[in-house]
Amino acid sequence: MELSKQHWTIEDGKDFQKFLIGCGNTEKAEWATRILNTAMPVLAIPTPKINEIVKQIASGNFLELLNLNLWQYYENSAVNGSLIMKIKDFDLMVKYLLSYSEKVDNWASCDLLDFKMINETNKEKFFALSKKFVKADKPFTRRIGLRILFKFIDDSLYLPQIFEILNGFEAETHYYVNMINAWLVAECFTKAPEKTLEFLQTHKLNRFTINKAVQKCRDSFRVSAEDKEMLLKFKK
Numbered sequence: 001m002e003l004s005k006q007h008w009t010i011e012d013g014k015d016f017q018k019f020l021i022g023c024g025n026t027e028k029a030e031w032a033t034r035i036l037n038t039a040m041p042v043l044a045i046p047t048p049k050i051n052e053i054v055k056q057i058a059s060g061n062f063l064e065l066l067n068l069n070l071w072q073y074y075e076n077s078a079v080n081g082s083l084i085m086k087i088k089d090f091d092l093m094v095k096y097l098l099s100y101s102e103k104v105d106n107w108a109s110c111d112l113l114d115f116k117m118i119n120e121t122n123k124e125k126f127f128a129l130s131k132k133f134v135k136a137d138k139p140f141t142r143r144i145g146l147r148i149l150f151k152f153i154d155d156s157l158y159l160p161q162i163f164e165i166l167n168g169f170e171a172e173t174h175y176y177v178n179m180i181n182a183w184l185v186a187e188c189f190t191k192a193p194e195k196t197l198e199f200l201q202t203h204k205l206n207r208f209t210i211n212k213a214v215q216k217c218r219d220s221f222r223v224s225a226e227d228k229e230m231l232l233k234f235k236k
Contacts, residue, residue: 003056008064016065020075023049032074038106040074050075054082062086066096077109085114090122094129101133101141107176110143118151127152127161134165139174146180153184153191162188163196167204181205182212189213189231190222200234207236 001019005012024043032044045053057065062083070076077100084100087093097113104110118126126148133145149165152158162184169181185205189196203210214235218228 003053004060005057005064006061008061008068010068013065013068013070017070017072017076020045020073023053024075036074036106036108038074038109040077040105041072042074045075045078050078050082054079058083058086071103074106074109077104077106078112081109081112085116088117090117090125093117097144101136101144102138104140104144106140107143107179110140110147110176110180113144113147115148115151118148123152123155127158131165134168139177142174142177143180146177146184149184150187153188156192156195159188159192159195163199163203166199166209169209170204170206172206172209178206178209179212181209182216185209185213186216186220189217189227190220193227211235 001015003016020043023045025045028044029042033042036042057079066080066083070080081100081104084093084096087096100109115126130145130148130152133148134142136142136145146165149162152162166181166185169177172178172181185196188199200210205213214231217223217231223231
């Protein structure tokens with residue numbers, strides 16, 4: 001199928017769905033569904049193939065495909081999310097991301113979002129967007145908000161605010177939100193160990209999150225053996 005289009009019709013959308021089905025792997029679909037833990041049908045299209053599809057669509061007028069609002073399969077979310085990340089206009093990107101965040105129902109649809117468009121001119125806007133998303137009612141919107149914060153770990157000016165946001169999840173009960181919180185804590189420790197240790201002295205993380213964060217640090221090859229041993233004292 002020709003994917004680099006300047007105009008996408010409803011019929012093109014139907015053909016695209018048939019194309020995706022043809023790219024699927026029925027033998028792995030059940031396994032992939034369990035891993036993703038999604039209610040959406042999964043075609044089990046390999047990630048390299050999804051990336052290839054996205055690249056071809058992005059060379060054309062990909063906004064028209066997004067406007068068709070195709071959401072029949074998990075792979076639609078993978079394609080849509082990856083295309084949204086290619087929108088350079090911040091306000092326009094947010095418009096599509098808000099709609100996307102309302103629909104996703106699994107961790108992978110959040111984690112595939114790679115916010116490469118964050119730069120010095122829009123950094124504050126992205127951080128403000130993250131703070132808005134982390135307060136959302138929908139758990140996977142909260143996860144997307146936390147996903148954005150990974151792009152700010154290297155900036156020491158934002159670390160105190162990241163720790164403050166993490167402390168706000170003390171009463172969080174959703175598994176996939178707590179998991180990305182633990183991942184975020186572990187990544188902070190890896191990149192800024194001294195400041196993260198200061199945070200851990202008085203943190204308000206719930207038991208699940210701190211224990212998972214410690215586990216992730218101890219499983220990481222980027223953390224020294226000494227630090228791995230030291231971090232055990234924070235387990236609850």
